Amino acid sequence: MTLAITNLHARVGDEATGKALLNGIDLVVKPGEVHAIMGPNGAGKSTLAKVLAGHDAYAVTAGGATLGGADLLALEPHERVHAGLFVGFQYPVEVPGVVNGEFLRLAYNARAKARNQPEVAAKDWAPKLAEYIRQAEAPEDFAGRGLNAGLSGGQRKRNEILQMVVLDPLVAVLDETDSGLDIDAIKAVARGINAWRRADRSVVLITHFQRLLDLVQPDRVHVLVGGRLVESGGPELSARLEREGYGRWGA
Amino acid sequence: MGRVSTGLLGGAELPEPTAADEDWRYVACAPLAAATDAARTVPPAELRPWFGDDAAIVLVDGQARPPGPGDWPAGLAASISDLTGPTVGDPALGWPWRQGARQRLTVTRDPGRPLRLVCVATGGRSGGAVELELAPGVQADLAIVHVHLGAARAHTGGTIRLGRGARLRVSEIQATPVPGVLTTGWTAQVGQDAGLVWHLAATGGGLVRHRIDVDLAQTGSEFGLHAALAVRGTDQAHLVSRILHRHASPSRQLVKCLLDDAARTSFDGLIAMVPGADGSDADLQHRSLVRSPKARADSRPQLDIRADEVKAAHGATIGQLDPEEVRYLRMRGLDPAAAATLLGTAYLEEVLAAIPHAGVAAIARDRLKP
Numbered sequence: 330m331t332l333a334i335t336n337l338h339a340r341v342g343d344e345a346t347g348k349a350l351l352n353g354i355d356l357v358v359k360p361g362e363v364h365a366i367m368g369p370n371g372a373g374k375s376t377l378a379k380v381l382a383g384h385d386a387y388a389v390t391a392g393g394a395t396l397g398g399a400d401l402l403a404l405e406p407h408e409r410v411h412a413g414l415f416v417g418f419q420y421p422v423e424v425p426g427v428v429n430g431e432f433l434r435l436a437y438n439a440r441a442k443a444r445n446q447p448e449v450a451a452k453d454w455a456p457k458l459a460e461y462i463r464q465a466e467a468p469e470d471f472a473g474r475g476l477n478a479g480l481s482g483g484q485r486k487r488n489e490i491l492q493m494v495v496l497d498p499l500v501a502v503l504d505e506t507d508s509g510l511d512i513d514a515i516k517a518v519a520r521g522i523n524a525w526r527r528a529d530r531s532v533v534l535i536t537h538f539q540r541l542l543d544l545v546q547p548d549r550v551h552v553l554v555g556g557r558l559v560e561s562g563g564p565e566l567s568a569r570l571e572r573e574g575y576g577r578w579g580a
Numbered sequence: 581m582g583r584v585s586t587g588l589l590g591g592a593e594l595p596e597p598t599a600a601d602e603d604w605r606y607v608a609c610a611p612l613a614a615a616t617d618a619a620r621t622v623p624p625a626e627l628r629p630w631f632g633d634d635a636a637i638v639l640v641d642g643q644a645r646p647p648g649p650g651d652w653p654a655g656l657a658a659s660i661s662d663l664t665g666p667t668v669g670d671p672a673l674g675w676p677w678r679q680g681a682r683q684r685l686t687v688t689r690d691p692g693r694p695l696r697l698v699c700v701a702t703g704g705r706s707g708g709a710v711e712l713e714l715a716p717g718v719q720a721d722l723a724i725v726h727v728h729l730g731a732a733r734a735h736t737g738g739t740i741r742l743g744r745g746a747r748l749r750v751s752e753i754q755a756t757p758v759p760g761v762l763t764t765g766w767t768a769q770v771g772q773d774a775g776l777v778w779h780l781a782a783t784g785g786g787l788v789r790h791r792i793d794v795d796l797a798q799t800g801s802e803f804g805l806h807a808a809l810a811v812r813g814t815d816q817a818h819l820v821s822r823i824l825h826r827h828a829s830p831s832r833q834l835v836k837c838l839l840d841d842a843a844r845t846s847f848d849g850l851i852a853m854v855p856g857a858d859g860s861d862a863d864l865q866h867r868s869l870v871r872s873p874k875a876r877a878d879s880r881p882q883l884d885i886r887a888d889e890v891k892a893a894h895g896a897t898i899g900q901l902d903p904e905e906v907r908y909l910r911m912r913g914l915d916p917a918a919a920a921t922l923l924g925t926a927y928l929e930e931v932l933a934a935i936p937h938a939g940v941a942a943i944a945r946d947r948l949k950p
Contacts, residue, residue: 382911410913422908426926432912435922439913492912 336392352556368553382416411443415498430472482509519544606846611786617703617730636696642706701734716743737765758785772798781944784817811843828859839875846878924950
């Protein structure tokens with residue numbers, strides 16, 4: 330399933346006082362590919378992830394995005410998940426009182442129902458979730474923990490990866506999943522991503538650091554500055570950015 | 581189980597409550613004047629779902645019925661007796677009824693399994709009262725289950741006395757919708773180093789109002805209240821608590837209300853610490869989650885402190901679903917209704933998870949499902 334973004338413009342806030350954050354992004358991610366998006370703070374990386382997820386604080390002002398040829402932006406946020414998109418957030422929201430395991434079962438079942446697949450009863454969920462936890466290399470106690478509440482920043486990122494594995498998307502956009510993680514956790518997350526990858530699954534990694542890209546080898550690297558992709562290249566581009574920074578684009 | 585006395589006494593002389601009464605100020609009292617269904621005979625099989633094969637104190641329209649076929653808990657068997665004389669219209673229980681019974685239970689040793697009080701209302705105006713006394717050191721659980729099988733005006737309440745070191749956990753739930761009126765009124769006296777914990781789960785009705793008065797009479801007396809009121813439609817549910825600290829004693833209260841549609845809830849809680857209650861420690865928290873602009877939640881936490889060196893905290897919050905949480909759940913595949921349901925469930929779970937009786941907790945979760 331191909332994710333195709335065409336001349337995407339978006340702003341935060343209303344028309345009169347809002348601020349344009351995406352100023353014409355073009356990007357095509359084909360099945361099986363890994364794309365990395367790098368850029369300085371405030372470049373619009375997280376905005377791109379949120380716009381694709383359907384965050385209602387952002388308004389698309391021009392352009393569009395399709396997933397498997399269907400108009401992604403016409404879908405409600407939950408419908409985008411059902412269509413095969415997963416967006417892992419830089420700052421996952423704490424939801425006090427919601428137990429992670431039960432939330433994951435409901436999310437799994439919502440997706441299964443949309444796909445006309447069988448839902449999983451509560452009594453049958455524990456062994457299935459245990460297998461997902463193993464695949465994601467998440468801590469075993471995540472099933473009984475709160476949904477991000479009471480988790481450290483690093484644990485929340487690992488919980489995002491667990492959610493990705495459970496929801497079984499075809500395109501995953503991971504926004505700074507590596508930030509806040511210690512070295513071992515980055516390796517575990519990278520193993521989780523690599524284990525999840527398949528010929529029909531693609532990943533967009535938004536990151537500041539080369540370290541994750543050493544572990545999850547990208548096919549393409551893009552530089553996002555001022556709401557635009559200003560340069561694209563192969564894996565060598567990230568190494569150059571690590572050495573030279575973003576100064577050449579005035580950032 | 582002994583003879584049950586019933587009657588049609590007294591009630592007519594007592595005034596009806598109105599919203600002008602201080603502790604009825606948030607209640608829409610019109611249902612008190614509404615017509616009720618005629619009371620009817622209930623076959624035992626129809627009651628069985630509420631207590632299975634276990635023995636239970638069963639009050640049907642205020643009158644005691646034979647218990648289920650099981651054995652009574654050992655510590656209770658020989659202790660049940662009736663009070664004779666007038667049984668209705670007791671001002672201490674709040675307001676009058678027209679038909680009812682009063683039972684006295686003394687628990688002399690740990691029963692080993694929960695006591696059950698099943699209060700069934702089929703129609704008419706009725707009331708049932710229980711006097712429960714736990715001997716020193718006894719530990720017991722009491723499940724109170726309210727079942728309404730018709731439009732009735734029903735009252736249940738009574739007195740609870742806990743001897744020194746006794747422990748009682750009460751789980752009180754509304755097992756059915758209440759098309760008419762349900763009121764309760766309990767007065768508890770907690771002895772030295774004794775503890776009373778009260779769990780309440782209610783979904784409201786035409787008029788549902790619970791009241792509990794607790795006298796922490798001795799040093800080390802403890803009280804805890806965990807209440808969940810989840811109300812929708814045009815139903816209403818109200819809770820009043822009056823906690824009196826007379827010696828150094830702790831109390832904790834957490835009341836959570838979840839409102840949809842045009843529902844109404846209120847919590848009116850008073851913590852009083854009189855001279856001599858020095859060293860007491862009380863906390864009262866009331867939270868309301870309002871999911872509809874037409875719903876109304878009232879809160880009235882009160883402190884009356886006349887003792888020294890005490891801790892007394894109270895707080896009340898009334899809010900809506902956190903849009904960030906809803907958004908996050910939607911971005912994980914839940915539609916808006918499913919997200920709201922999950923958040924409502926999680927909101928109440930803090931209270932429901934504390935219910936000690938698994939069967940009662942299951943009924944409560946099912947009834948309070950947002």
